[in-house]
Amino acid sequence: MLNRIVLVGRLTKDPELRFTNNNNVPVVSFTLAVNRPFSSANSTNGSDNRDADFIPCIAWRKQAENVSKYVKKGHMVAVEGRIQTRDYVDTQTNTRRYITEVVCDSVVFLESKGSSETVKPFDNPTNEKDNDLNIQAIEDDLPF
Numbered sequence: 001m002l003n004r005i006v007l008v009g010r011l012t013k014d015p016e017l018r019f020t021n022n023n024n025v026p027v028v029s030f031t032l033a034v035n036r037p038f039s040s041a042n043s044t045n046g047s048d049n050r051d052a053d054f055i056p057c058i059a060w061r062k063q064a065e066n067v068s069k070y071v072k073k074g075h076m077v078a079v080e081g082r083i084q085t086r087d088y089v090d091t092q093t094n095t096r097r098y099i100t101e102v103v104c105d106s107v108v109f110l111e112s113k114g115s116s117e118t119v120k121p122f123d124n125p126t127n128e129k130d131n132d133l134n135i136q137a138i139e140d141d142l143p144f
Contacts, residue, residue: 003082005102008110009034010076012054017068028064029101030071031056032079057081059104067107076110 009032017028035050057079059067071077081104090097 026064056101078108080106
């Protein structure tokens, strides 16, 4: 049997970092919006109105801390993991609730932090040129 999933999408809101009660293990939850590979039947004038699926995801431990620290709403990420279902009893309505989510083994950040924020240039208050900081790579010397 096989339970593997790979998704690429954008976060619908900022990730929520929590810690378990008994061991204080970090866990982050977030939702990915993943476009469907076809256009909606309601598409007019050739516009691309793709439907999206909103998929709940969780990551644990160091991966959870990294997601919480470096990823925000709208960032594109790729996740690899497995689908997991669980249930609980809602104490307010006394009904059983079912949750299906992706437990992430890997989360890859597909956008750099600078792509969504304005990057400030290096500020050298003394206006001195530091030779160590002004090293220029020659394209022919790069190994790739």
